[in-house]
Amino acid sequence: MEQVLAKQTIGDSEKVIKGKSLWIDAWYRLKRDKIAVASLIIVIFYILIAVLSACGLLAANWAEEVGPSYAAPSADYWLGTDIFGRSVLRKVIHGTQVAISVGFFSSIIAIPIGIALGAVAGYFGGWIDELVVWFYTVFSSIPGIMLLMSIAFILGKGITTVYIALGLTTWIGLARLIRGEVIKHRDREYIQAASSIGLGHGRKLFKHILPNVSHIVIINTSLQFQVAIKSEVILSYLGLGVSGQPSWGTMIDDAKLELARGVWWQLAGATVAMFVVVLAFNILGDALRDSLDPKLKGK
Amino acid sequence: MNSSWNYIIRRILYLIPVLLGVCFLIFILFNVVAGDPVYLLLGKHASVEQAAELREQLGLNKPLFMQYLDVVKSAFTFDFGRSWSTKQEISSMMIQGAIPSLTLTIPAFVISTILSVLFAILVAFYRGKGIDLFIRVTCICMMSISVLVYILVFQNYLAYEFGLFEISGYEYGFPDFVPYVILPIIIWVVLTLGPDIRFYRTMILDEIYQDYVRTARAKGLNEKKVMLKHVLRNAMIPIVTYTVVQLPFLLLGSLLLESFFSIPGLGGMTITALNSSDFPVLKAMTILSAIGIAVFTLIQDILYTVVDPRVKLQ
Numbered sequence: 001m002e003q004v005l006a007k008q009t010i011g012d013s014e015k016v017i018k019g020k021s022l023w024i025d026a027w028y029r030l031k032r033d034k035i036a037v038a039s040l041i042i043v044i045f046y047i048l049i050a051v052l053s054a055c056g057l058l059a060a061n062w063a064e065e066v067g068p069s070y071a072a073p074s075a076d077y078w079l080g081t082d083i084f085g086r087s088v089l090r091k092v093i094h095g096t097q098v099a100i101s102v103g104f105f106s107s108i109i110a111i112p113i114g115i116a117l118g119a120v121a122g123y124f125g126g127w128i129d130e131l132v133v134w135f136y137t138v139f140s141s142i143p144g145i146m147l148l149m150s151i152a153f154i155l156g157k158g159i160t161t162v163y164i165a166l167g168l169t170t171w172i173g174l175a176r177l178i179r180g181e182v183i184k185h186r187d188r189e190y191i192q193a194a195s196s197i198g199l200g201h202g203r204k205l206f207k208h209i210l211p212n213v214s215h216i217v218i219i220n221t222s223l224q225f226q227v228a229i230k231s232e233v234i235l236s237y238l239g240l241g242v243s244g245q246p247s248w249g250t251m252i253d254d255a256k257l258e259l260a261r262g263v264w265w266q267l268a269g270a271t272v273a274m275f276v277v278v279l280a281f282n283i284l285g286d287a288l289r290d291s292l293d294p295k296l297k298g299k
Numbered sequence: 300m301n302s303s304w305n306y307i308i309r310r311i312l313y314l315i316p317v318l319l320g321v322c323f324l325i326f327i328l329f330n331v332v333a334g335d336p337v338y339l340l341l342g343k344h345a346s347v348e349q350a351a352e353l354r355e356q357l358g359l360n361k362p363l364f365m366q367y368l369d370v371v372k373s374a375f376t377f378d379f380g381r382s383w384s385t386k387q388e389i390s391s392m393m394i395q396g397a398i399p400s401l402t403l404t405i406p407a408f409v410i411s412t413i414l415s416v417l418f419a420i421l422v423a424f425y426r427g428k429g430i431d432l433f434i435r436v437t438c439i440c441m442m443s444i445s446v447l448v449y450i451l452v453f454q455n456y457l458a459y460e461f462g463l464f465e466i467s468g469y470e471y472g473f474p475d476f477v478p479y480v481i482l483p484i485i486i487w488v489v490l491t492l493g494p495d496i497r498f499y500r501t502m503i504l505d506e507i508y509q510d511y512v513r514t515a516r517a518k519g520l521n522e523k524k525v526m527l528k529h530v531l532r533n534a535m536i537p538i539v540t541y542t543v544v545q546l547p548f549l550l551l552g553s554l555l556l557e558s559f560f561s562i563p564g565l566g567g568m569t570i571t572a573l574n575s576s577d578f579p580v581l582k583a584m585t586i587l588s589a590i591g592i593a594v595f596t597l598i599q600d601i602l603y604t605v606v607d608p609r610v611k612l613q
Contacts, residue, residue, distance in 0.1 A: 138320030141589040141596075145554060146569075150325075150585060153573060154333045226443075233445040234555070238573060252447050259455040271448045278443040 029291040036287030042280040050100035059093035080265035091246035098247040103225035109167025118178025152240040215292035222285035379583035400552030400564030407487035419499030441493040547591025
């Protein structure tokens, strides 16, 4: 994979630049897409806010009462206050931390499962493949939301539950993609070459095949974050979400009772914050696929 | 022909290990990990004798393997026992709940499929032009808002403030249910339009870059004919098979829409069961949905091989 000859057209002249890796090549292509770069900056900005909030440097005092109950947005309270007179802005910031952490930790659970099962199934084939395919067919036969609900229900309310439930339900797509991709690479010449110099399965799989399919993981992670962020909201509505701290899900769920009283700012704050980052992940995911998937090169 | 029958039969037989696996997963979740539900039902102050009696009644004192067999038996006989909270037969609850669910999901599904295929054809025809970009951006924006926000905002403003629709409730019988399902249908369509248009557009564009399309153009056919006669016919294969896999979800209804609009369908039933820790109903709904998905995925696979001779059987 490393030594891909990349053609880059500059004006009318065609130059052949040698030795550019897929990643560098992809980065150049991504950089040309202004909207994708903007999305990347937005994602980094959200992660920064989440990290600052997790370190207690930002909105650590979200529980503090800053004004009257349900104050509308004004110069004093930028996004208004909630029923307990807490700042909605601080809750949105703390919610960012929850959202990013849900995406991050569910990825940490889902990605290793997906890679391991997909790679082993695709590489070894035979009964191992049958077993893994059966395993993920079983998981995917249960509608995602039902499985998510059941796992969250059984583990009980709390943020760890959200991580685990999402992690255990989102690895299937990745496993399937990795398996398909590994099957394509398994019989290629470079693997035959690796076999001929006496490399073992482990080295062939980890050193040679996996780096060639790792772009799928990157694309998938972008998708994972937005699925996780959206699912957190649904789990909150079902009473299975985060408890004891504000999240976008609980804020949106609170709006059930607030909207009829004309209190729209908590819903609006959480929705806009979520909209921007999910949109950014959406666009980034598409852009990453376009720039990392070599099949589409030049299209 | 012989080999395709072979494939179909093998594919049907494959349902058995899949369903056994689903039962095992449900068994692990509800019978092993979930722990003892007896005190959930009786309250904390129940006596030991009461607890033992209830355990006996619910079959929870059987060895684990027998409990697993009970789950498997329910999946193959559709006898899911009784609900813990309403004491009704679950199978009859399901039959009752299916009708309200279908009155919501079938029209919603038909409308959203027609609309999204039409939009997809439109954007594929004008690919790269302004209208394509506009619709794609709109789709991606619509997909970035939480389901819950759509429901809350539409219900509050369109139904409650402006009084255009019923806020919630349901009535059985043909013309009576209509006013109650209109707003949920609109929300369903809004929710599915984004992802569906994007998906169908990709399906159509996959065909547009094929060689036979270039040939058709080279013959001098105009773009409209190429699209409608050549591209669309081939693109319909994945589109139709994709809609087939959606069908079991129609029966299951919509969890969130039904619960917000108090429609007494299967989706709403599931949420109620969740809130009252009604294990048998949750298990039954999970099994039913898994059977539905497994069967319709099978139908999709078979359809694929029948409709598209290029698909190799193995």
